[in-house]
Amino acid sequence: MTSLQNKVTELFENGTINLLIGFKEAIHKLPVPCFIDNVSQVEQLIFTPSCKGNLSVYLHKTEVKQAKKVGILANTATLRAIVQLVSENQLGDIEKTVITLNTNGELVVFATMDELEAYVQANFPELSEEDKKLLDQLNAMSRTERWQYWTEQFSACVKCYACRAVCPMCYCSSCTVEGNQPQWIKVSSETTGNLEWHTMRAMHLGGRCINCGECGRICPVGIPVHMLTVKMNQDIEAEFGAKTGFSVKNGYALNSFKPGDKEQFIK
Amino acid sequence: MEPKNQYIPYKMRIANIIEEAPLVQTYRLEFVDEKDAAQFSFKAGQFAEYGVFGEGESTFCIASSPTREGYLECTFRSSGRVTKALANCELNDIIGLRGPFGNTFPIEEWYGKNIVFITGGIGLPPLRCLIWNLLDQREKFGDITIYYGARTVNDLVYKEELEEWKNRSDVNLFLTVDPGGETPDWKGLVGFVPTILEQNPPKSENSVAIIAGPPILIKMGMPILGKNGFENNNIYTTLENRMKCGVGKCGHCTVGKTYVCKDGPVFTYDEVLNMPPEY
Amino acid sequence: MEIKNIKSTNIPAFFDQMIKSGKVVIAPVLKKSGKVFFEAVQSYDQVSTDYIQTGFSAKSVVFPKVEELFSFKKDDEGIEITNNLHTIPETVVWGLRPCDASAFNYLTEFFLKENPDTYFTARKEKTTLIAISCAKADNACFCTSVELNPGSTSGSDILLTAMGESVYIELITEKGKAAVETAASLFTPGEEKSKEEFLAKVTSVFSMDEVKVRIKTAYDSAEWKHASMGCFGCGACAFACPTCTCFDIQDEGTQDSGKRLRCWDACGFGLFTKHTSGHNPRTNQTERRRQRLMHKFKYSVENLGIVSCVGCGRCIRNCPAHLNIFENILSVTK
Ligand code: SF4
Ligand code: SF4
Numbered sequence: 100m101t102s103l104q105n106k107v108t109e110l111f112e113n114g115t116i117n118l119l120i121g122f123k124e125a126i127h128k129l130p131v132p133c134f135i136d137n138v139s140q141v142e143q144l145i146f147t148p149s150c151k152g153n154l155s156v157y158l159h160k161t162e163v164k165q166a167k168k169v170g171i172l173a174n175t176a177t178l179r180a181i182v183q184l185v186s187e188n189q190l191g192d193i194e195k196t197v198i199t200l201n202t203n204g205e206l207v208v209f210a211t212m213d214e215l216e217a218y219v220q221a222n223f224p225e226l227s228e229e230d231k232k233l234l235d236q237l238n239a240m241s242r243t244e245r246w247q248y249w250t251e252q253f254s255a256c257v258k259c260y261a262c263r264a265v266c267p268m269c270y271c272s273s274c275t276v277e278g279n280q281p282q283w284i285k286v287s288s289e290t291t292g293n294l295e296w297h298t299m300r301a302m303h304l305g306g307r308c309i310n311c312g313e314c315g316r317i318c319p320v321g322i323p324v325h326m327l328t329v330k331m332n333q334d335i336e337a338e339f340g341a342k343t344g345f346s347v348k349n350g351y352a353l354n355s356f357k358p359g360d361k362e363q364f365i366k
Numbered sequence: 367m368e369p370k371n372q373y374i375p376y377k378m379r380i381a382n383i384i385e386e387a388p389l390v391q392t393y394r395l396e397f398v399d400e401k402d403a404a405q406f407s408f409k410a411g412q413f414a415e416y417g418v419f420g421e422g423e424s425t426f427c428i429a430s431s432p433t434r435e436g437y438l439e440c441t442f443r444s445s446g447r448v449t450k451a452l453a454n455c456e457l458n459d460i461i462g463l464r465g466p467f468g469n470t471f472p473i474e475e476w477y478g479k480n481i482v483f484i485t486g487g488i489g490l491p492p493l494r495c496l497i498w499n500l501l502d503q504r505e506k507f508g509d510i511t512i513y514y515g516a517r518t519v520n521d522l523v524y525k526e527e528l529e530e531w532k533n534r535s536d537v538n539l540f541l542t543v544d545p546g547g548e549t550p551d552w553k554g555l556v557g558f559v560p561t562i563l564e565q566n567p568p569k570s571e572n573s574v575a576i577i578a579g580p581p582i583l584i585k586m587g588m589p590i591l592g593k594n595g596f597e598n599n600n601i602y603t604t605l606e607n608r609m610k611c612g613v614g615k616c617g618h619c620t621v622g623k624t625y626v627c628k629d630g631p632v633f634t635y636d637e638v639l640n641m642p643p644e645y
Numbered sequence: 646m647e648i649k650n651i652k653s654t655n656i657p658a659f660f661d662q663m664i665k666s667g668k669v670v671i672a673p674v675l676k677k678s679g680k681v682f683f684e685a686v687q688s689y690d691q692v693s694t695d696y697i698q699t700g701f702s703a704k705s706v707v708f709p710k711v712e713e714l715f716s717f718k719k720d721d722e723g724i725e726i727t728n729n730l731h732t733i734p735e736t737v738v739w740g741l742r743p744c745d746a747s748a749f750n751y752l753t754e755f756f757l758k759e760n761p762d763t764y765f766t767a768r769k770e771k772t773t774l775i776a777i778s779c780a781k782a783d784n785a786c787f788c789t790s791v792e793l794n795p796g797s798t799s800g801s802d803i804l805l806t807a808m809g810e811s812v813y814i815e816l817i818t819e820k821g822k823a824a825v826e827t828a829a830s831l832f833t834p835g836e837e838k839s840k841e842e843f844l845a846k847v848t849s850v851f852s853m854d855e856v857k858v859r860i861k862t863a864y865d866s867a868e869w870k871h872a873s874m875g876c877f878g879c880g881a882c883a884f885a886c887p888t889c890t891c892f893d894i895q896d897e898g899t900q901d902s903g904k905r906l907r908c909w910d911a912c913g914f915g916l917f918t919k920h921t922s923g924h925n926p927r928t929n930q931t932e933r934r935r936q937r938l939m940h941k942f943k944y945s946v947e948n949l950g951i952v953s954c955v956g957c958g959r960c961i962r963n964c965p966a967h968l969n970i971f972e973n974i975l976s977v978t979k
């Protein structure tokens with residue numbers, strides 16, 4: 100058994116958790132999420148750098164909430180998501196045990212949210228090189244070019260909603276894109292409606308998105324949809340000094356007011 | 367001849383509007399095109415897609431009896447985008463209709479038998495078609511008993527017809543409202559339909575029962591009938607899963623391998639027991 | 646079956662001749678994202694030859710992601726309803742894989758057997774499928790488990806198999822024969838021979854006969870939960886799948902003029918079965934994913950006698966959670 104498997108076994112045995120959200124290896128060798136509810140399944144568990152998925156999205160699942168005492172394997176993005184979700188009062192009904200691997204490859208189990216927060220702040224992730232490059236490219240474009248770029252990208256979107264489905268911050272029980280009274284956004288997939296859908300989603304996530312990049316990574320069409328919120332986050336951080344998934348007390352920059360906030364938007 | 371394009375609706379004119387209950391209305395529809403009227407025929411149990419152009423379509427049964435020719439009636443509660451748009455239509459407006467879809471109640475097999483109807487709320491419209499269909503050939507059937515209930519007195523639909531059935535000596539009507547839904551002058555029963563059914567069980571010999579309404583009523587009602595000696599293949603229901611196409615293509619209505627729209631909506635209890643409980 | 650050969654260097658000429666003859670040709674194209682998708686091309690230069698499988702299937706040719714059922718316009722006389730079925734062009738799909746081509750057999754059975762679908766019929770009649778057998782496969786491919794193989798001809802009008810300098814051509818249908826007629830001089834008559842050594846090796850992961858028997862009792866398997874808890878309920882698998890046919894019908898425009906469309910939908914979406922009352926017959930993702938898999942391996946067999954998974958592996962490659970359909974079918978039929 101690996102040290103991870105030993106640790107999880109211990110957590111089950113001493114009653115700390117009764118469900119663990121982790122990864123196992125699928126038959127085609129990629130890491131697939133697994134939900135372990137007893138010690139006999141612990142041996143499947145893996146946690147490697149290829150485990151990129153953001154498991155925190157499962158914390159919204161009814162079956163998970165019902166389990167109450169939930170352990171979760173968290174990469175840095177997942178830790179950030181947990182911080183953000185706590186700041187949005189979303190994880191109140193479960194007792195979470197968060198497990199990560201630190202930069203030395205050692206297992207860390209957080210005893211408190213404060214510890215977790217401190218860890219996230221000390222190990223705050225940077226944008227990946229790839230994303231930095233794309234962001235520079237986008238920033239270098241004129242407005243017209245940028246509009247063209249996104250129009251072309253989103254014309255191919257099929258509205259499979261995988262980007263929303265994997266997003267830990269898209270937890271609304273009823274999403275605006277599906278509201279039909281009135282019908283704000285067309286159901287069919289075509290360029291204008293697709294742009295509306297992604298603009299709407301970006302507006303809901305700017306200042307909340309924790310830059311995990313999952314939505315862009317998993318889009319079956321290959322649209323770098325995460326860049327919309329990455330850019331918005333950057334602007335919001337510059338304007339309000341608020342980083343997402345950084346502090347459990349910070350809340351959401353766009354719906355809180357501080358006397359020092361700039362108010363240029365009023366002008 | 368090319369097969370008909372099943373997605374192109376007939377145009378129907380709204381010929382009459384009756385307010386049945388809060389948010390519930392009955393529309394009488396007439397074909398705009400005589401040719402359509404001539405070729406259209408349906409049987410009790412079938413349903414249709416009713417569409418407001420620009421808003422979409424909504425599924426409900428045909429609530430009038432095939433024995434009343436020249437028009438169709440539908441009764442609906444306005445709740446979603448389409449039904450709200452439908453409710454906002456006015457007399458003489460033109461709406462779309464696709465259908466009739468689905469299978470039918472095997473009325474001929476029921477000749478000489480007692481018929482028991484059990485339904486609640488907005489579940490009466492699918493049975494109203496059948497009820498009038500049988501009443502229009504009353505001599506062919508034994509006793510006809512109807513159990514019908516709604517949340518409140520106001521929510522009962524077809525109030526005039528209920529009055530008429532109550533006064534007919536050849537119809538046995540158990541009319542009830544949920545506890546708390548009664549008005550001071552309410553003379554009917556008080557209690558949920560399954561409770562009323564348990565307290566006043568219908569006789570099962572030579573009888574057929576038809577149950578329609580919300581899934582919970584079907585799931586509770588069918589076993590009660592079973593306990594009272596009804597054989598599973600003498601209990602019928604009509605299922606109302608979400609539907610879009612009505613012709614077995616869109617996949618929305620499926621229960622396991624069964625397409626409620628084309629294999630149903632009428633099923634016997636036996637058939638229902640053989641499906642996964644996904645309705 | 647009629648066999649012909651063509652020099653590989655003559656393929657571009659054949660291809661471009663079809664375009665010249667006025668056909669819309671849909672072929673695999675490498676996109677900026679690094680993924681390969683089918684799209685209409687103007688010349689062979691645009692066509693990708695290096696791909697294991699396209700991101701989405703070719704089903705959109707006969708079942709587009711958005712299909713206009715009709716448009717309507719209100720005027721003083723009433724409402725006028727029109728559709729543009731007659732504008733569907735002659736279309737060639739180039740370079741689809743044998744698994745995808747065989748999916749067209751299922752689609753045809755499904756759309757035409759009962760209540761024939763006018764739109765599908767119109768598109769199918771105008772479509773010619775020129776498939777290319779697979780010389781490469783990846784670990785998501787499992788055609789051999791669903792009784793197909795990298796060189797199967799089922800569903801195709803023509804199947805091309807590259808054999809060194811020359812391409813071996815199987816003309817399976819009359820439509821296929823007609824297609825090579827557009828450039829008849831490029832082809833030479835050939836003889837039937839084995840394609841084996843030119844095909845990818847795809848190991849079978851289960852016996853379809855066993856699965857067919859065991860899946861009959863799989864509905865209540867406890868394994869569904871393990872197989873599906875990770876499912877996010879998106880449409881990535883269904884939209885990419887060559888045999889997923891679910892759709893939604895939606896109106897766009899105003900009450901005075903607009904159109905009625907059918908758009909791809911997916912049984913994995915939480916709202917797919919939800920009643921207006923709020924009641925939802927399939928309450929959780931485990932049930933929804935079970936529906937998708939049972940449809941492929943059980944329900945379509947019961948309804949149409951066809952396993953409606955062709956083993957193309959798209960749902961595996963596209964799944965954000967990396968769920969693997971054949972692993973799951975194995976576990977629930979254990
Ligand atoms: S995952 Fe990609 S294709 Fe799907 S809705 Fe999001 S952007 Fe569109
Ligand atoms: S896109 Fe907006 S409304 Fe939809 S789930 Fe995400 S945050 Fe909620």
Ligand code: SF4
Nearest residue numbers: 876877879881882964
């Ligand atoms: S692609 Fe994966 S996550 Fe999305 S619905 Fe299909 S199985 Fe579920």
Ligand code: SF4
Nearest residue numbers: 886954955957958960
């Ligand atoms: S279910 Fe998956 S593997 Fe099977 S045909 Fe569909 S996409 Fe391909």
Ligand code: FES
Nearest residue numbers: 612615616617627
């Ligand atoms: S309503 Fe479309 S398949 Fe039944």
